[in-house]
Amino acid sequence: MKLQDLDIIVTAPPAPGWGGRYWILVKVTTDDGIVGWGECYASSVGPGAMRGVIEDVFERHMAGENPENIEMMYRRAYSSGFTQRPDLTVMGAFSGLEIACWDILGKARGRPVHALLGGRMNDRIRAYTYLYPLPHHDLGAFWTSPEMAADSALDCVNRGFTAVKFDPAGPYTLRGGHMPGMRDISQSVAFCKAIREAVGDRADLLFGTHGQFTTAGAIRLGQAIAPYSPLWYEEPIPPDAVGEMAKVASAVGIPIATGERLATKAEFAPILRNGAASILQPALGRAGGIWEMKKVAAIAEVYNAQLAPHLYAGPIEWAANIQLAASIPNILMCETIETPFHDHLIKGTIRVENGFITPSDAPGLGIDVDEDLARAHPFTGDGLHLQMQEDPCDYVNGNAFEGGAPAQKT
Structure with a gap:
């Protein structure tokens, strides 16, 4: 069995667009006709340029190879161009293709991916969700309304979720770390207070930044929200300043979570070694793929740390997250996004029931991809999957954070 053909589909989730402006899906076919699906998470170049990178990585390092040889293909991509260090774009391309290889291997053997990773450790995976507007909420007002956030949180808890994430501390700026405005601190405290009062001890609060x-x-803000006992304080400073993040961790008394912008064990290991975070959030479509993150999970065990795979993408990366989560002892929870488009794209093959996911025993990733639906929603814009604003923090009027891909209004 050898990897033979590659097809790339850039699909755009319809409004409101939760999960980013587009998802890059890869379809890999072997010489004996087995199809594997993967997803390349948000890249720092547009989807047209990323298509070229994915094609190059596949042709240069993977085409004609047995899909079993994941370690060899990884080392080729990781070492390409005399690097042997994490390249976010190359790793994003390889990660989606690597996920497709696992899908192929599972299908070839009639076994779920987690069965090939050491077997099933967890029969249920705890799920969490970001707080999204409910149908009666105003899309513009939601992001600065503690009352609407509390309303959404209560809805999530009533559907069985035991953890909810929110990030009211804006802005999301390319200027790097800034000192939060007093309005932003007050708004963050108000969100924590309202959500805690709404859900009580039925759910953990996950504070994103x-x-x-x-x-x-970060220390100033973290100390302000600490009385509401968040389960985590997510990426409080830019992710490359490991020593500085460790200072935050030691000062705020809230578990630090990080990882959605990191790639490979080379970037995750220093986080653990320096005590910068105790919860790792790899995005499997960027971080190096399933096998590399299985290694990171093993490293995390040594430091008594847990994984909570990140998801701001489509359901193929979600499926990969679940397969990894099923196989490791130190899983905390998995992020989930529930929209009709996510559900329809994999034909309802993953379900969150009472706040938990039961890993599928179906072969491969355990999903059935609706290829026609993906192709029927091509991306036609010019933005990146996620973008940062150029404007600095507004210390006069306050800030309204709507994420790196604001909701589409139509």
């Missing part, structure tokens, strides 16, 4: 703050600013 997207690497927005200076070390001092």
Whole structure:
């Protein structure tokens, strides 16, 4: 069995567009006709350029290879061009293709991917969700309304979720770490207070920031929200300043989570070694793929740390997250996004029931991809999957964070 053909589909989720502006799906076919699906997570170049990178990685390092030889293909991609260091774009391309290889291997053997990774460790995976507007909420007002956030959180808890994530501390700016404005701190506290009062002890609060703050600013904000006992404080400073993140971790008393922008064990290991975070959030379509993150999970065990795979993408990466989660002892939870498009794209083959996911025993990733639906929604825009704003923090009027891909209004 050898890898033979590659097809790339860039599909755009319809409004409101949760999961990013587009998802890059890869379809890999072997010489004996087995099809594997993967997903390349958000890249720093547009989908046209990324298509070329994916094709190059496949042709250069994978075409004609036995899909079993994942370690060899990984080392080729990781070493390409005399690098042997994480290249976010190359790793994003390889990761989606690597996921497709596991899908192929599972289908060839009639076994789920987790059975090939050491077997089933977890019969249920705890799920969490970001707080999204409910149908009666105003899309513009939602992001600065503690009351609407509490309303959404209560809805999630009533559907069985035991953890909810929100990030009211804006802005999400390319200028790097900044000192939060007092309005942003007050708004963050108000969100935590309202959500905690709404859900009580039925759910954990997951506080996101997207690497927005200076070390001092992150400590200041973290200490302000600490009385509401968040389960985690996500990426409080830019992800490359490992020593500074460790200072935040030691000062705020809230578990630090990070990882959606990291790739390979080379970037995750220093986080653990320096005590910068105790919860790792790899995005499997970027971080190096399933096998590389299985290694990271093993490293995390040594440091008594847990994994909570990140998802702001489509359901193929979600399926990969679940297969990894089923096989490791130190899984905390998995992010999930429930929209009709996510569901229809994999024909309802993954379900969140009462806040938990039961890993499928179906071969491969355990999903059935609706290829026609993916092709029927091509991406035609010019933005990136996620983008940062250029404007600095507004210390006068406050800030309204709507994420790196604001909701589509139509």
